[in-house]
Structures are given as structure tokens and as C-alpha cells.
Amino acid sequence: MIMVKNIFINIQVVSNVHYVNLDTVTKDLNPKLEEFIRNKGDEMERKTNVKADMTHYQTVCEPFEELHKIIMPYVGQFFCLQAKNPDTEIFLPEFFETWGAIYRKGDYTDRHVHEPSKLSWIYYVKASPQSAPLHLHQIINEKGERETFQIPPKTSDLVIFPSWTPHSVPTQESDEERICVAGNVNLPLDKDKSQKYYDMFKK
Numbered sequence: 601m602i603m604v605k606n607i608f609i610n611i612q613v614v615s616n617v618h619y620v621n622l623d624t625v626t627k628d629l630n631p632k633l634e635e636f637i638r639n640k641g642d643e644m645e646r647k648t649n650v651k652a653d654m655t656h657y658q659t660v661c662e663p664f665e666e667l668h669k670i671i672m673p674y675v676g677q678f679f680c681l682q683a684k685n686p687d688t689e690i691f692l693p694e695f696f697e698t699w700g701a702i703y704r705k706g707d708y709t710d711r712h713v714h715e716p717s718k719l720s721w722i723y724y725v726k727a728s729p730q731s732a733p734l735h736l737h738q739i740i741n742e743k744g745e746r747e748t749f750q751i752p753p754k755t756s757d758l759v760i761f762p763s764w765t766p767h768s769v770p771t772q773e774s775d776e777e778r779i780c781v782a783g784n785v786n787l788p789l790d791k792d793k794s795q796k797y798y799d800m801f802k803k
């Protein structure tokens with residue numbers, strides 16, 4: 601195989617991040633999500649970037665399926681909202697990886713990206729004002745300087761961001777648990793499927 605040259609260039613791009621609180625529709629689901637994730641324990645044995653109890657990356661279960669159904673419209677509209685055309689365009693998200701995690705005091709996640717996935721999401725099952733925030737890195741401020749943007753987690757918040765966005769979680773300092781579900785999705789450009797899905801959620 602011919603050797604590939606790797607050129608590393610720092611470029612400034614727009615990383616659109618959406619967040620929404622879903623408490624009115626997920627408050628009954630949160631205890632089920634919590635119970636499931638707690639019962640799974642630490643399946644990944646801290647061998648990933650997540651240094652907290654974590655389920656397998658491709659976990660399939662009823663509570664996660666229920667969550668997918670609720671968050672589908674928000675994930676599906678991500679790029680459409682960016683195009684300022686939310687009413688006429690929507691993508692059908694394919695939830696190909698979903699996992700859960702419980703952070704306790706001293707737990708953290710190293711900086712990483714989710715490529716080759718295109719779009720990623722985090723949903724907070726349980727969080728408090730003392731919970732460790734989500735850090736988004738390499739954000740360029742108005743002065744052109746690089747800084748870390750912090751998003752404090754709140755129970756029932758859904759955060760959606762492009763998978764190439766570098767992110768991490770600093771050490772959880774609080775005794776309280778910080779519980780989340782996260783995942784990666786594909787957005788296939790299948791207009792027929794998307795229309796069926798959009799009709800389903802319009803009802």
C-alpha cells in the first residue's frame with residue numbers, strides 16, 4: 601500500500617450545538633433509564649475515554665428505544681434547523697450506537713471525538729448544579745482565541761452536536777451521581793423514509 605501523508609491543520613469551523621429540556625415528556629422514563637444503566641454496571645471496565653461506569657457502546661433495550669423515539673425529531677432536525685428550513689426538511693436518524701454511563705466522585709472523560717459518526721447526542725437522566733459540565737474544546741471566541749465552552753448538565757437536557765466536536769467531562773467533584781445516555785446516529789438521505797417519519801411525528 602502506498603504511504604498516506606497526514607497533514608494536520610488547525611482550522612476554524614462552525615460547530616453548531618443544540619440543547620433542549622425534555623422534562624415534560626421524559627420524567628416517567630428517567631427512573632427506567634436509571635435502573636437499566638445501574639443494573640448494567642461497568643461493562644466497559646474504563647477501557648474507553650469514559651472513566652466512569654459505562655454500558656456497552658451498542659446497547660439495545662426498551663428504555664433506550666423509548667428515548668430514541670422521543671429525541672428522534674430533535675436529532676432529525678439538526679441539520680435542517682441549521683439550514684433554517686425546519687418545516688420542509690427532516691432526516692430519519694438511525695441510532696446505531698447508544699450507551700449509558702454513571703459518573704461518581706472522581707470520574708471523568710478524556711477529550712475525544714466521535715468520528716466517523718456524523719452526529720452525536722447526550723441526554724442527562726440525572727444531574728444537579730454540582731455535576732461536572734460537558735466541555736467542548738477548540739471554540740474560538742470573539743478575540744480569535746481558543747477556549748473551552750462549558751455546558752452545565754441538567755436532568756432531562758438533550759445536547760446534540762456534530763461528532764467531530766472535541767469534548768470531555770472534567771472530574772466529577774460532587775458526591776451525587778451524574779447519569780447520562782449518549783449515542784451516535786447516521787442521517788441517511790432517504791426522502792421517502794424521512795417523509796413517513798415526519799408525518800408520524802406531526803400527528
Ligand SMILES: [Fe+2]
Pocket residue numbers: 712713714767
Ligand atoms: Fe463523547
